Amino acid sequence: MNFCSRCGGPVESRVPAGDDRPRFVCPACGLVHYQNPKMVVGCLPEWGDRILLCRRAIEPRYGWWTIPAGYLENGESLLDGARRETLEEAGARVEDLTLYTVFDLIQIHQIYLIFRGRLADTGFSPGEESLETRLFREEEIPWDTVAFSAIRETLRRYYPDRRSGRFPVHVGPVALWHG
Numbered sequence: 001m002n003f004c005s006r007c008g009g010p011v012e013s014r015v016p017a018g019d020d021r022p023r024f025v026c027p028a029c030g031l032v033h034y035q036n037p038k039m040v041v042g043c044l045p046e047w048g049d050r051i052l053l054c055r056r057a058i059e060p061r062y063g064w065w066t067i068p069a070g071y072l073e074n075g076e077s078l079l080d081g082a083r084r085e086t087l088e089e090a091g092a093r094v095e096d097l098t099l100y101t102v103f104d105l106i107q108i109h110q111i112y113l114i115f116r117g118r119l120a121d122t123g124f125s126p127g128e129e130s131l132e133t134r135l136f137r138e139e140e141i142p143w144d145t146v147a148f149s150a151i152r153e154t155l156r157r158y159y160p161d162r163r164s165g166r167f168p169v170h171v172g173p174v175a176l177w178h179g
Contacts, residue, residue: 001024001035004026004029005031005033006026007026007028007029009028010026011026011033012024012025016032019032023035036109037104037109037111038071038109038110038111039071039072039078039111040110040111040112040150041069041071041072041078041081041082041085041112041113041114041115042068042069042070042082042085042086042112042113042114042115043067043068043069043083043085043086043097043114043117044100044114044116044155044158045067045068045090045094045117045118045124046116046117047119047135049137049138050135050136050137051067051155051158052067052068052090052124052133052135052136053065053066053134053136054089054126054127054129054130054132054133055130055131055133055134056129056130056131056147057126057128058129060147061147061148063131064145064147065142065146065147066146066151067151067154067155068082068086068088068089068090068092069089069112069114069151070089078113078115079097079115082094082114082115082117083097083117086117088127088129089126089129089130089133090124090125090126090130090133091127091133092119092120092133093119093120093121094117094119094120095118095119096117096118097115098117098167100114100115100116100154100167100169100170101113101114101154101169101170102114102170103150103154103170103174104174105150105173105174105176112150112151112154114150114154116158116167138159148177149174149175149176149177150174152177153170153174157170
């Protein structure tokens, strides 16, 4: 950050009084610019023993598989964001969403909040950000081309949980994966 969003003056990095870390501060108007993690919301859409994945039509990871997910918008609830991303990326409507994973990707300042949801029907189709959408059984998951570490970890936990019939909320850090 170079300039203040309030007054346009140049900012400097320093620890404000009463704080414990450097922030961008505008010496002209005194505004402290807090930078916080981005929230990514998504859905693991279920249809019987299969889940819906999207093959990405955008970078990063063009052509790799993921679940419908993206950044939460201002003025949007977590559930509304997960539903919107599922509709935008997979043309799919989901119901009965329940929180499933909350993963911190500390290195890139993101928090992933993934919900499980039941597909309302099989009338899905790729959105602008997807090359294709497809239902996968466990043995069909394209593990070598799962796009993101938080999605890979969500899928790795999903199948044992499904076999046990219990779906606890999984919370914790996830290492950034460069596969």
